[in-house]
Amino acid sequence: MKSKRIVLASVIVAAVIVTNLLAYPPAVGILGKSENCLSCHVNNGSWQDGPDLVIDIVEKESGLSLKQSDGSFLLSVKRGQSATLLTVIGYKTDDEQLIPYRNGWLYVAPDRINSSSMSKFAPGWEVNLPMACRLVGDKLDSYPGAKGTMLPLSVRPTDAASDATVTLQVMLTSGKTVKGKANEGMVGNYFERILHLKVEE
Numbered sequence: 001m002k003s004k005r006i007v008l009a010s011v012i013v014a015a016v017i018v019t020n021l022l023a024y025p026p027a028v029g030i031l032g033k034s035e036n037c038l039s040c041h042v043n044n045g046s047w048q049d050g051p052d053l054v055i056d057i058v059e060k061e062s063g064l065s066l067k068q069s070d071g072s073f074l075l076s077v078k079r080g081q082s083a084t085l086l087t088v089i090g091y092k093t094d095d096e097q098l099i100p101y102r103n104g105w106l107y108v109a110p111d112r113i114n115s116s117s118m119s120k121f122a123p124g125w126e127v128n129l130p131m132a133c134r135l136v137g138d139k140l141d142s143y144p145g146a147k148g149t150m151l152p153l154s155v156r157p158t159d160a161a162s163d164a165t166v167t168l169q170v171m172l173t174s175g176k177t178v179k180g181k182a183n184e185g186m187v188g189n190y191f192e193r194i195l196h197l198k199v200e201e
């Protein structure tokens with residue numbers, strides 16, 4: 001009887017963990033098959049995709065941005081070696097009403113959205129933090145006047161990796177969602193950027 005109770009308790013705990021993961025953004029994009037955040041959340045905020053919006057991918061060691069002239073990002077890494085990047089998201093404003101409360105983001109290869117894999121990143125590329133949801137408040141020294149977030153991630157092309165493209169999906173939000181109703185109670189805006197991954201031999 002005791003062993004049955006232990007098994008039952010383990011099943012319940014596992015179910016709670018999975019439920020919480022499925023419910024917690026941006027885990028929906030990893031564990032589910034939603035195309036992007038807008039499958040649940042509204043795009044009704046006042047943040048604009050312009051000069052005040054900060055979405056940058058920076059090489060941590062050098063501090064250099066990977067941004068290209070067309071607005072996309074390019075990361076070149078030698079096969080088998082790791083690169084640590086900083087995902088920087090924010091908004092330049094002195095208007096208290098325009099300061100986001102939290103930022104959520106997800107790196108995903110578009111052709112893997114419908115995959116059942118736990119990793120939606122590019123095949124053959126190891127990544128330690130393809131998604132995060134973080135309260136605004138990090139110090140962004142390179143972006144005066146911007147209120148935002150900055151978090152590192154490491155990527156490494158394995159022997160199976162090839163050149164690839166992933167989408168950086170970003171949500172700036174404020175307010176709190178209503179449980180079970182993700183499109184209520186929260187104000188947000190959705191943005192996308194492209195990251196090209198190149199393997200150096």
